[in-house]
Amino acid sequence: MPTYDPYAEIxxxxxxxxxxxxxxxxxxxxxxxxxxxxxxxxxxxxxRVIQPLAEAGxxxxxxxxxEPMLAAARARLTxxxxxxxxxxxxxxxxxxxxxxxxxxxxxxSLMHLTTPISQLAAITSAYAxxxxxxxxxxxxxxPSLSQLNHxxxxxHLEGSWTRDDETTIDKxxxxxxxxxxxxxxxxxxxxxxxxxxxxxxxxTRFDLRYVHQSELALMLRIAGFDRIDWYxxxxxxxxxxxxxRIIAVAHKD
Numbered sequence: 001m002p003t004y005d006p007y008a009e010i011x012x013x014x015x016x017x018x019x020x021x022x023x024x025x026x027x028x029x030x031x032x033x034x035x036x037x038x039x040x041x042x043x044x045x046x047x048r049v050i051q052p053l054a055e056a057g058x059x060x061x062x063x064x065x066x067e068p069m070l071a072a073a074r075a076r077l078t079x080x081x082x083x084x085x086x087x088x089x090x091x092x093x094x095x096x097x098x099x100x101x102x103x104x105x106x107x108x109s110l111m112h113l114t115t116p117i118s119q120l121a122a123i124t125s126a127y128a129x130x131x132x133x134x135x136x137x138x139x140x141x142x143p144s145l146s147q148l149n150h151x152x153x154x155x156h157l158e159g160s161w162t163r164d165d166e167t168t169i170d171k172x173x174x175x176x177x178x179x180x181x182x183x184x185x186x187x188x189x190x191x192x193x194x195x196x197x198x199x200x201x202x203x204t205r206f207d208l209r210y211v212h213q214s215e216l217a218l219m220l221r222i223a224g225f226d227r228i229d230w231y232x233x234x235x236x237x238x239x240x241x242x243x244x245r246i247i248a249v250a251h252k253d
């Protein structure tokens with residue numbers, strides 16, 4: 001039985017939403033300049049992060065479980081020093097091209113691993129795949145009470161875009177607690193509204209697992225990272241309990 005891919009039917013819609021998201025790019029490019037060696041991105045999607053890194057001259061490899069997302073990434077980065085590998089980001093030992101100077105889990109990628117065992121496996125595998133002096137960068141949601149209260153059990157209009165043909169795309173989301181602790185049962189649907197008012201809906205569903213900063217710190221320590229820098233924003237504000245993000249820069253010294 002084929003594995004369900006929640007992104008297979010929404011690749012174009014995903015790009016419509018994320019192509020103009022640059023909040024994290026300046027930070028990731030700056031961190032890349034501090035190290036040497038190729039870069040690996042976990043859960044690379046359609047290459048939003050990899051593109052500016054490759055354009056800056058870095059050799060970049062992306063791993064993702066979704067073949068349709070990887071196909072879009074390959075088309076986007078034709079001619080740039082980037083390679084895309086299908087696979088499980090919890091096990092990157094089979095990814096050739098290392099050891100890596102930096103490994104990135106950007107914009108909630110770690111949350112797509114939905115057990116603490118798989119999240120720890122990814123972090124441990126990242127440690128083994130980094131060269132000496134390499135960095136693991138994890139950027140994920142900070143599950144503060146205010147964030148969770150905002151997200152959960154409420155339907156949100158999360159974005160609206162107008163295409164050149166005047167079709168309007170509305171993205172809606174509904175999230176609730178899953179059956180297991182720290183799981184967010186995520187339901188997304190995209191309504192394409194034609195100029196004549198006709199609506200076509202595409203729907204997808206998946207689980208995400210959030211991590212608390214203390215839990216992530218423990219996972220990183222278990223994996224072998226002894227030095228970790230913590231930030232709460234892309235401007236490198238120090239992490240605090242109500243920050244929007246958890247950004248960990250873990251060093252393999």
